[in-house]
Amino acid sequence: MASVVKGVVKAIREKGIRNFFNVLIEDGYANCLLDGNLLQTKIHSIGGKLVGVDQFGNKYYEKIENTQYGRHRWVEYGDKSRYNASQVPPEWHGWLHFITDHTGDELLMLKPKRYGVAHKQNYSGAGDEYIYHSKGHALNPGQRDWTRYQPWQPTKT
């Protein structure tokens, strides 16, 4: 706890009080007041080792000692107000879920260059949801034509 206070004092001294509060708000400490989950994550992050930050600003922490096994890797989402598990890109997913020990930065190299698409979080319920349309659906951009007959084309006689 002392180290936390020491760090805070050091930061105020370096950035000035105004910038310090800006950073506090940016880092989501303000949200902690209403969001217990985030507060819990922030408290959990104390003493954790920052393993990497992905393109979305999600921070990945690891803490081997003095942590319950299985809770020793966690993510602090970059988006502080609206976060969910689908914001974790696939390269970090494996590390976060103990599938692999390779971090997302390492696995990013495996991403296929030619056809790998950018990760997109799940916006379900937020307007831009992805809805599956069957092959014959009019909203499917690759809609298939199930007409199995060719109609007669009237020509002028």
Added chain:
Amino acid sequence: MGFFVLRALQRSRTPLSRLLSPQNPTFQSRWITSTTDLHKPEASAAAASEAPRPEIPPPRTPVGGARVHISSPEDAIEVFVDGYPVKIPKGMTVLQACEVAGVDIPRFCYHSRLSIAGNCRMCLVEVEKSPKPVASCAMPALPGMKIKTNTPVAKKAREGVMEFLLMNHPLDCPICDQGGECDLQDQSMAFGSDRGRFTEMKRSVVDKNLGPLVKTVMTRCIQCTRCVRFATEVAGVQDLGMLGRGSGEEIGTYVEKLMTSELSGNVIDICPVGALTSKPFAFKARNWEMKGTETIDVTDAVGSNIRVDSRGPEVMRVVPRLNEDINEEWISDKTRFFYDGLKRQRLNDPMIRGPDGRFKSVSWRDALAVVAEVMHQVKPEEIVGIAGQLSDAESMIALKDFLNKMGSNNVLCEGNGIHPHADLRSNFLLNTNIGGLERADVFLLVGSQPRIEAPMVNARIRKTVRATHAKVAYIGPPTDLNYDHQHLGEGPQTLLEIAEGRHPFCSTLLSAKNPAIIIGAGIFERNDRDAIFAAVETIAKHSKAIRPDWNGFNVLLLNAAQAAALDLGLIPESKNCIGSAKFLYLMGADDVNLEGVSNDAFVLYQGHHGDRSVYRANIIFPSSAFTEKEGTYENTEGCAQQTVPAVPTVGDARDDWKIVRALSEVAGSCLPYDSLAAIRARIRAVAPNLLSTDEREPATVSADVKPEFQYNMSMSGFKSAVENFYMTDSISRASKIMAQCSASLLKK
């Protein structure tokens, strides 16, 4: 209740069984009883009580409905199949005896309609006192033969044969079109090894080009020679042969040659493996994912029984269905491959031709209103209805009833000529029946080319010619019938000579026991048809072709609708009704000559294909094709059959009779039927024979009312009624496959 009946039956078992069984107490053989008989409790009880030997296995039903007909008791012999006695006529093979006994023998080369080859060896069975397993398909059954079909010897022999067959057969079932309906696949499940012992290279054979219909993958061939025998015996084109010897043996034509037969598609069915498959159907669908609909064919007047295999809204293929009386198990190439025409050039919306000459899609409501208005403007006698060659009986009666209600009596069916005789059914039917043609010994074809008009009838004539050496004489334009025939002449001149007894062929005709005279339906269109019919009737009278036990006076119709139209009385009142028509109702009539139609006539075309007549039409009603509706068709021998809808109809199209019914309501003279049942009740009043489906109503002949022999016939020769065998109706004209066929197979 049932229990008491059973008890009563049991009590009366002894007298019943005495009644049913012959008096001979030592009688222990098994009579062939039909399955329905066996299901009766007293019959099975009797069978149980009279078979005291416990080692006899329970009776099995004959395979595939195999029946035996023993003409006289001394012709019957008794053999034992797996210890079970069966009575069979003399001359049956061991395999047939096993079939009668209810044992299915695996086979590849044996086919009941082809000659016996005995070269696949799959049908090996053990026969007691025979040192080796015998090929049951080629071995005549002898009295007292003890046949064992499921002994280790027989099974091992078949396993050995199967191993040899699989030695050179590629394991490409996943990419083979026969997969799922392959005899070799099925039988290797029973007799094949789970692993091969063959480590050498498999043989490969160059594929042959047999034309646009049959795809060959000759490496898969197991040399059963069914196709060779079919081509030689049934199709009558000696093109295929067995070339080479030993492991280099292959089926082929040796020289580059297409299979120019109208029955060539049947080799696809008889090929037990995937060596001969359908080219248009290649890689389209698997047989287990298709829905089979048992319906009938409408491309010619024979009404072959077919199964339409569909997947979703699409007809994928057409395969034959067994009907011994009509098509046996063959169908013509047109029947088999014209189905892709059902998917092309379809009319799917009602269309009206605008003032600019262009068609515009409209709703049914508007289209019907326009037609009703036009119909009220013209005089009733100027309304003419023409039924097309694919029309079913229901729509034809609806059309006739509707136009009659509108005051017109000018309804006709194309192909029947302008003034057909419909009073006597014997005047337009194949009175001998297709199956009955096999009993004929002399054929006289008058202006009829059965090979292109009705290939199934031709196949039957060929079968007769092959089996009994029946003589065939032909009058008409030179043609290629695939059996020996005598070309007597080209026109009525020859007919006249025969009728007057001046022709050398008369002696053959007079000495014939069962002469069959077949008149082509092309004569219907001639002006002197009465005179020709009279001449033919005179010939029939002289040669005693019409007797109580034999009716050799036949008319071979061309189109599926013709017979039903004549039965329903679709006869126009006036002879030049088409020329004077102001309102022309074309119900699928594409082959009618519309040149005489006046320019101010309003032409309504109701049909399923944008074929010939739409270009003259003012308004188009889309209707459903025969695969999409239930309809009654009468074939050329007077046998009514029904089609069954296999696929949904396209677009906004409706059944023909429904359109007529709706139009009648809009026009203010509503027809009194709203359902198929009601319209059939109406048919019952006009032509009740159309409702007894799959039955033949023999035409009664009364020679007295027939017109007298006239000499005023024109001497112009008969013309062929069918120009292009592959393109005769609106569906086959729309078909790409048929276009390919006529391009590659008909070129001389």
Added chain:
Amino acid sequence: MIASTGRLVGRRLSEIRHIFRQSPIVGSSNAPRRFSTALNYHIDSPDNNPDMPWEFSEANKERAKEILSHYPSNYKQSAVIPLLDLAQQQHGGWLPVSAMNAVAKVIEVAPIRVYEVATFYSMFNRTNVGKYHLLVCGTTPCMIRGSRGIEEALLKHLGVKRNEVTKDGMFSVGEMECMGCCVNAPMITVADYSKGSEGYTYNYYEDVTPERVVDIVEMLKRGETPPVGTQNKLRIRGGPEGGNTTLLGEPKPPQCRDLDAC
């Protein structure tokens, strides 16, 4: 270390090569053994196509008529083999498609029925052969007695491959299955088409050696006719070398079968 391994590998490789050189693959040609018959389908070529006119010569027409007279008139197709043979003799040892068509016309069957027969029998050649068609028996007894070596000697001497005609059109070598001379194995047959169907001969030369077949070929080239039958001077026909050694006397009648008694 690497050097010694390399030396070992090199030695082993040379050993392997040596072994393979010592036992050449049995058989003369390097290509895998093929079926002796040609293709089972026809490919049009200038000297072999259905449009080529072909007819029996006048003399052979008489012979064909004579052959047909051996068979009932409704079983004309039975004459297919003798007629094909006649056609082959007339056409210099082989059958073009048009010749088969001509035979089919004579016996009144569909051409395919004649093609079937002609492709079945390996004695009917459907490609060009030499005036002297040498057929080496390749069946087991002859093979054991060295027929492969004989074929090799012939091919080497003539400078052709199997079923190939020499440049002067004189010779071709083919393989035939057992011709029934196993007692005098190995043997070759010479089908002589040089004199047409009149002087056609089909002679067996038995007990041949690789040197002797070359002699035979040379004699044929000079127009001589080598002595037919066994080429071993010490043998008389199928008899043992140097005369009989056993069964010298008259054979006794069978004792067990007194034919008069029964």
